[in-house]
Amino acid sequence: MANPGVDATSSQVPESPLFDIKQVPGKGKGLVARIDIPTGTRIFREKPLLIARNMSPHMLQKDLEPKIKALAKDQQRQFLCLHNNFPGQYAFAGIVKTNALPCGSGAMVGAVYPTICLVNHSCMPNSHTNWNEDAGHETIHATRFIKAGEEITIAYDKGGTSDTRRASLKQSFGFDCDCPVCSLGIPELQASDTRRLQIQALDDAIGDPFRMRSSPAASLADCHSLLGVLDEEYGTGRAVLARLYYDAFQICIAHSDQARATVFAERAYKSRVVCEGEGSPLTQKMKRMMENPAGHPNFGGYSKNWKTSKSQVPKSLDAVDFEKWLWRQGR
Ligand SMILES: [Zn+2]
Incomplete structure (x- = not known):
């Protein structure tokens, strides 16, 4: 985030045809789309100025001093x-x-x-940042269509209701969030808060490996419910979708269902491509799982109760019936 009190000159950072670095009212500098940016576009990639471990402020300061001294003058200014x-x-x-x-x-x-x-925060962001370990750079991708003139935003928050998010954003970053969600009227904001709490509860329930083992149908039904609430709250294109589809993949593959696992891996792959690009290690992992779900280390690890082969993905169902098959509804 930019320092609202310091006027950093944008000439210090590389030019991009997609955005301008501009003063955003109340937020300091921010990135603003210069042209329309389609979903899935890589907006930017960037190497770190410096990398630091999480430690006490005193230790961190000592660790940083030589690193900052070693930077070029313009990089020191940027920092x-x-x-x-x-x-x-x-x-x-x-x-x-x-x-x-x-x-x-x-x-x-x-x-x-x-x-x-x-890049500034929004509780309804239009972009997603991702660290690419192999390349040693951070990427930022548009997770939905961004109109020319619109600010490019990511989410800094760790979830929760608007009150929780606003308190933690104030404490960690020093600003009062006035994003489109936090500025909603009371009934709409309450509806959003309810959905955000549902999202957290479902996410926690899905992450429980014991339930995944003993009640896989219930875990998969939770994935489907989560998909519905996410869609209602955010629309499509959230990075969390890739994780949700990978959870559904893991439930299916642990119970030997290669057909559904293939479809879920493909959806996880497509979501990763949008949020992180083809070159991300996690995108490539999803691609491998899509091509060879049985290559997952927990293939059949919980049971053979849902056993199918890859070739059993139905080809003649319409979209509605395909979703019913995929989520094992009506069984
Ligand atoms: Zn907000």
Whole structure:
């Protein structure tokens, strides 16, 4: 995120034909689409200015000092122009804590970027960032159509109701979220909060490996319910869809159902392509699972109760009946 008080010159970052770096009212600098950007477009990719481990502010400051000294002058300027929500004794650590994006889901290591760190937050983002471990860069992709003039946004929040999100965004990043969701009227906001809580509850239930083993039909039904709530809340194109389809894949493959697993892997693959691009290691993993679901280490690991082969994907069903087959509805 940008420092609202510092006027970083955009000439310090590489030119892109897709966006401009502009002052966004109340937010400091932000990225604004220069032209219409179709879903799945890679907006930008960027190498980190620096990478740091998660540690105490004192230790982090010590770790950062030589790294920042080693940067070129313009890179030092880029770093110092980023917003610091924790000013005081450990200024470098504060900038990293405010801006670093984790290098992969759940990583203890985070990276700071001159441009991608300027992308502002929305609880209804239109883009998704992803760390590509193989390439050593961060990418940002449009997860839905972005109109020329619209701000490019990602989600900084960790979920929950609007009140929870707003409190945590204020604490971690120092701003009051006034995104299109947080600005809804009371009844609409309550409906959104209910859906967000449902999303969390379903996500937790699906992640339970014991339930996946003993009640796979219930786990798969939860995946289907989650898909419905996600669609209602966000529309299509959320990165979480790739994870949802991969969960459904894992349930099916653990119970030896290669036919449905193939379809779910294909959907996970397509969602990853939109959010991360073809070159992402996770996209490639989904492609391998789609081509050879039996190659998954937990193939048949829970039971053979749902045993099918890849060739048993039905070819003559209409779309509605295909979905019923896929989600094992009416069984
Ligand atoms: Zn918001």
